[in-house]
């Protein structure tokens with residue numbers, strides 16, 4: 001793939017519908033995260049959201065947005081929880097008589113399965129719902145119109161494949177690999193550089209859209225500053241997908257060249273990178289930034305088949321676009337085996353915390 005082709009913003013929606021491989025059926029790890037984070041998000045909303053100014057006019061509308069919402073039910077749970085916390089915030093400040101109306105904007109790429117999303121909206125929802133298609137790396141909403149922004153498991157998606165890594169003539173060519181895990185320094189720099197550009201654009205747009213005193217709660221896969229990608233469980237999985245693809249190339253099922261020019265636009269950032277970007281943007285204060293460990297809180301443990309089904313629901317789109325849909329079943333069958341064969345890599349990986357939780361407040 002040439003660099004010119006990679007200039008396009010990439011949109012790889014999660015698997016649509018409600019079938020066996022759909023995101024709605026294979027996103028319970030993410031849902032567990034939504035539930036685990038509820039108390040922390042409640043606290044951020046109750047303590048940090050400057051609600052008074054927003055309800056001073058009557059009638060008042062509080063506007064929430066979930067960026068990278070995919071399909072339900074996770075997004076509905078997150079938005080419902082946030083509204084309850086806002087109601088608690090109002091109650092604690094004696095502003096109950098001014099109970100506002102709520103409007104929730106569900107955002108994702110236009111290619112997202114918005115039909116499934118809207119068909120499954122909870123009937124008793126305490127808000128007016130609207131869909132906002134488009135990339136969150138640009139402006140989506142009018143100036144100062146949002147009060148609470150939420151984004152979970154979405155900001156790790158880069159807007160495009162980093163420069164040069166899919167190009168055999170570039171010093172950053174990522175031959176035989178599909179991610180920055182265990183890759184050359186030039187490849188790692190290309191990934192970090194693209195994440196910086198994307199996050200800069202994200203913060204600039206949100207700074208314009210979020211009203212003063214409003215907050216953004218962002219959750220995404222991350223990594224400690226001094227831990228290599230190869231020790232991060234999700235990165236181990238990306239490497240195992242790369243190894244499975246290379247095996248398939250050696251057996252002639254796909255070509256090696258196809259693997260050499262395929263890369264996954266996913267990046268786990270570190271707290272230092274985020275802190276630097278927020279400082280450079282200058283519009284937000286970091287109220288909280290923590291790397292959390294949610295793995296230990298999944299009831300019943302995590303099995304290779306479950307991990308692979310979750311990865312499939314998220315990555316099938318990008319893989320079949322590049323290699324064709326025929327290889328998908330075989331690839332994910334092999335990935336289950338690889339995950340079992342290399343379970344020691346996952347077992348010895350960094351367990352302390354790889355989920356980044358950030359609360360930003362607009363000055």
Ligand SMILES: C[S@@+](CC[C@H](N)C(=O)[O-])C[C@H]1O[C@@H](n2cnc3c(N)ncnc32)[C@H](O)[C@@H]1O
Nearest residue numbers: 013030068069070074108109135136152154157
């Ligand atoms: C793993 S899903 C997370 C869905 C949901 N937030 C959850 O926690 O279950 C990531 C979603 O982010 C969306 N996404 C990625 N990049 C995006 C962008 N630049 N603009 C809008 N949505 C994006 C993807 O299309 C996908 O639906």
